[in-house]
Amino acid sequence: MNVATERFIQLGLLFAILGGWQLGVSVGIIDVFFFPAPMDIFNQIVSWVIDPNFYRHVTITLTETVLGYVIGTGLGVAAGVWLGLSRSAARILDPFIKGLNAIPRVVLAPIFVLWLGLGLWSKVALAVTLVFFITFFNAMQGVREVNPVVLANARILGAKRSELLRHVYFPAAASWILSSLRTSVGFAVVGAIIGEYLGASAGLGYLIAQAEGNFDAVGVFAGIIILAVFVLVIDRILDVVENRLIKWRPNASEERAA
Amino acid sequence: MALAVVKPVVEEPTPQQKKAMVAIDSVTMSFGTFVAVEDVNLTVADGEFLAIVGPTGCGKSTILNAIAGLLKPTSGSVSIDGNRVSGIQNDIGYLFQQDALLPWKTAIENVELGLLFRGVGTLERRERSTAWLTKVGLKGFEQRYPHQLSGGQRKRVQMAQALISGPKVILMDEPFSALDIHTRHLMQNELLRLWQEERRAVVMITHDLEEAIALGDRVAVLAAGPRSRVINSFPVDLERPRDVAEIKLDPRFMDLYRNIWASLRGEVEKSYERRD
Numbered sequence: 001m002n003v004a005t006e007r008f009i010q011l012g013l014l015f016a017i018l019g020g021w022q023l024g025v026s027v028g029i030i031d032v033f034f035f036p037a038p039m040d041i042f043n044q045i046v047s048w049v050i051d052p053n054f055y056r057h058v059t060i061t062l063t064e065t066v067l068g069y070v071i072g073t074g075l076g077v078a079a080g081v082w083l084g085l086s087r088s089a090a091r092i093l094d095p096f097i098k099g100l101n102a103i104p105r106v107v108l109a110p111i112f113v114l115w116l117g118l119g120l121w122s123k124v125a126l127a128v129t130l131v132f133f134i135t136f137f138n139a140m141q142g143v144r145e146v147n148p149v150v151l152a153n154a155r156i157l158g159a160k161r162s163e164l165l166r167h168v169y170f171p172a173a174a175s176w177i178l179s180s181l182r183t184s185v186g187f188a189v190v191g192a193i194i195g196e197y198l199g200a201s202a203g204l205g206y207l208i209a210q211a212e213g214n215f216d217a218v219g220v221f222a223g224i225i226i227l228a229v230f231v232l233v234i235d236r237i238l239d240v241v242e243n244r245l246i247k248w249r250p251n252a253s254e255e256r257a258a
Numbered sequence: 259m260a261l262a263v264v265k266p267v268v269e270e271p272t273p274q275q276k277k278a279m280v281a282i283d284s285v286t287m288s289f290g291t292f293v294a295v296e297d298v299n300l301t302v303a304d305g306e307f308l309a310i311v312g313p314t315g316c317g318k319s320t321i322l323n324a325i326a327g328l329l330k331p332t333s334g335s336v337s338i339d340g341n342r343v344s345g346i347q348n349d350i351g352y353l354f355q356q357d358a359l360l361p362w363k364t365a366i367e368n369v370e371l372g373l374l375f376r377g378v379g380t381l382e383r384r385e386r387s388t389a390w391l392t393k394v395g396l397k398g399f400e401q402r403y404p405h406q407l408s409g410g411q412r413k414r415v416q417m418a419q420a421l422i423s424g425p426k427v428i429l430m431d432e433p434f435s436a437l438d439i440h441t442r443h444l445m446q447n448e449l450l451r452l453w454q455e456e457r458r459a460v461v462m463i464t465h466d467l468e469e470a471i472a473l474g475d476r477v478a479v480l481a482a483g484p485r486s487r488v489i490n491s492f493p494v495d496l497e498r499p500r501d502v503a504e505i506k507l508d509p510r511f512m513d514l515y516r517n518i519w520a521s522l523r524g525e526v527e528k529s530y531e532r533r534d
Binding site: 149151152153154155156157158159160163167168171174177247248249 | 286326328346347348350351354356357358359361363364371372375376403404405419423453508
């Protein structure tokens, strides 16, 4: 099936679902209290998007996400590489890491609010705890799975420890780390949103929580869609970054040509 | 045409009569209770090409890794150019059996690694590695990543990478065994050409007796493992430069082959019996 036909079918499906939904609302089968009309949701989104005030919420959520993401992955990569290299440290810390990872992060949100207040940093902290472990486990695995022949070769060529890290361990772990970076973006957003949802004065999570408080299903749905787009945009940016960073990796089309 | 009479000689000085570059002195390598090689004595003169043959699993690579300093002998000692080996050696070039290139670096970045780690400046590094890539016939492939090169081309890059810093000793662990037969012949000739330009001591491990005779100045035969040791050593008095495909038709080559195989065959059979 060619791409144009697939696109056409995708569009058809979208129209069928939304059209059926809208139709159901118009003839009264669907209760707008629970499932608001797609047109209403669309109008809500438009009215938000043209309202300059709305971007304050987006900016705040974005800041929390980016901060949580950067701090969480940074710490995760550093700890993962360290424990990947030092087996004894990994063995000693293993039960602690497993224990911490077993805590459902959402229950930490009130504690972070207690410690860091209702502002930005309690949300960042929650995002960090979510992101950290994903990156951490991937970075550790990546370092451990360095090809021993490549490692021996680099050592014989004269690489010192710091050079091994830079030229062998980090690049070898990079594809593992990058794949975890994709997964963790979603978690960074979740951390920020849950934080806002539980207690904040601004942000997309706050918007949704507010709409929910008013039984405003239109607002809730519009907020969800905005969030989905938000994550998709970040994911797309990471796609570009990933292709830049690991251009050495054979991709499917090149493999076939070779 | 007179046939050369080849007698097994355990340790004979090479024709060049040069100083010993690699000296392996009663080396035993064991892993726990498993003794891979026991009481191995070998010397390689400067500029000599020593080929070590032996049945699979006889600890050939272990000896190489002891010279490289990747493994420490349980007893005995290894020295390179009179200095005792302890820890990783940096004045050796090691050609691995497997792909040892850094897959995230281009051909030229791989070749210049040795110089980079020695602190050679960017310009000189680029210049020398470009020259080496040209030397191994890969001009125009500088910016390719290993996955974009064929098996033979990757071997060429590895050769340039191992030789660029002018190592005193070159170690090779079945370097061409993964290549198809035509590529292998090409690479063997290439290797001989490069080595002829600047003769270094070479220790090459192989299970291919033809390769050992075609390339080496001397062929050492290892006994079947465990507790492997050197049982025989045969000088190869075929003149250089050689062509590996043609030399196999030389009657002296066939005599040598017969002689060495007579010594090796028993060991190969033993190694199969032990495995059953």
